[in-house]
Amino acid sequence: MTDLLYARAQMGLSLAFHIVFAAAGVALPVLMVLSDWKGRRTGDADYQKLSQKLAKGTAILFAVGAVSGTVLSFELGLLWPEFMGQYGEVIGLPFSLEGVAxxxxxxxxxxxxxxxxRVSPGMHMSSGVMVAVSGAASAFFVTLVNTFMNHPSGFTPSASGPMDVQPLVAMFSPGWQYQTAHVLLSxxxxxxxxxxxxHAFVLLRHPGVAFHRKALSVALPLACVTALLQPVVGDLSAKHVAKAQPVKLAAMEGQFETxxxxxxxxxxxxxxxTGEVPYAVDIPKGLSILAFADPDAEVKGLNAFPRDEWPPVAKVHVAFQIMVGTGSAMALLALVTLGWRWRKKAWPHGRKMMWAWLLSGPLGVVAMEAGWLVTEWGRQPWILRGVMRTADAVTPVPHLAAPFWTFTVVYLFLGVTVVLLLVRQVAGTLPTRDSGPLGGEANAN
Incomplete structure (x- = not known):
């Protein structure tokens, strides 16, 4: 591989690794606070225990996320010095605010x-809320940077660099509301x-453990609500892409002809x-309807743009299909689950539903990673769309294979370590051999 490809691969690996921990850092505090609130409201020790477990999990993932996030900060400057050197002043504000968050x-x-x-219950609960708010704010500000890279604004390009810089305009580039909502929901x-x-996995093996049923009752509402909101926000985001980044839409949909x-x-x-999409199932006029709410609307194809400005079409299309497919599956499961909740007045606990949730457990991460790939691959060959190409921003320092393989080993080590630590957290909630057929938690309730 060339040094450019190694630089892109290293940045991609770092982001793919970091995004999992960043997402957990945003969401786990919300689940932690919800558990704490239910525990204080009901006096149920299981909810208090759950909030403590989630707090420990948040701390573990926060620590690893801090490491990988710091690496990303250095990589931006070391791997892409031309971009940061010229446009750091334009988009530096959200980076600074992310640090504060x-x-x-x-x-x-x-x-x-x-x-x-050691502090009052109100102060303790408020600190948990602030962790959740700060985590969301951190993701919000970082996503604003990515929005700027996809739709640069707030400056006037010139041969000597950006002129007439307006940091707030750059920070809130067009489409920021759709992309930030899409990321936070993910x-x-x-x-x-x-x-x-x-928890569905544990309940399949130990159906009577009350702790895990209660944990499921905390996770399922958030899972169902976000799974149903995400397609709505995703549709709004796609409509913006259709107008502002038509070449990305064409790659996402495999649309070659206008x-x-x-x-x-x-x-x-x-x-x-060949300009064809073998094995695809076509829904007549479907793209025009979804993109422009008009069955006869014109959709620009890839052939309307210079070939050297095409993103990697097959990769973008497949990643987009994975994102939409997994998102649709999660939305369907959410509808079924909420229907069960409405009819039975309780969250589902049968083996079929537990299997469904067990198999769907990884889909959120898969959809999130696929969506990130759509965003990043879909912007290529630009690091700053329409302004600076990725090849022009990369460092001239050679031998980038060495740091790539070094960080690959480091990330593998960190990943294995985190999995082992989290498994220990879950294992501590399992029933012991002498706790009876339903486990200690179940008998206690």
Missing amino acids: FFTEAIFLGIYLYGRE CYQASAFAMAGI ERGAPLRLGGLPNVE
């Missing part, structure tokens, strides 16, 4: 972890589905040489 989250997480018996959705999947009444393609693998 990060430190605020760290401070209040410390209070929540170590102040349970964080809550991925974490809630993962948590539901873990046409009115463009079909919506399900599946398939685009062939850039």
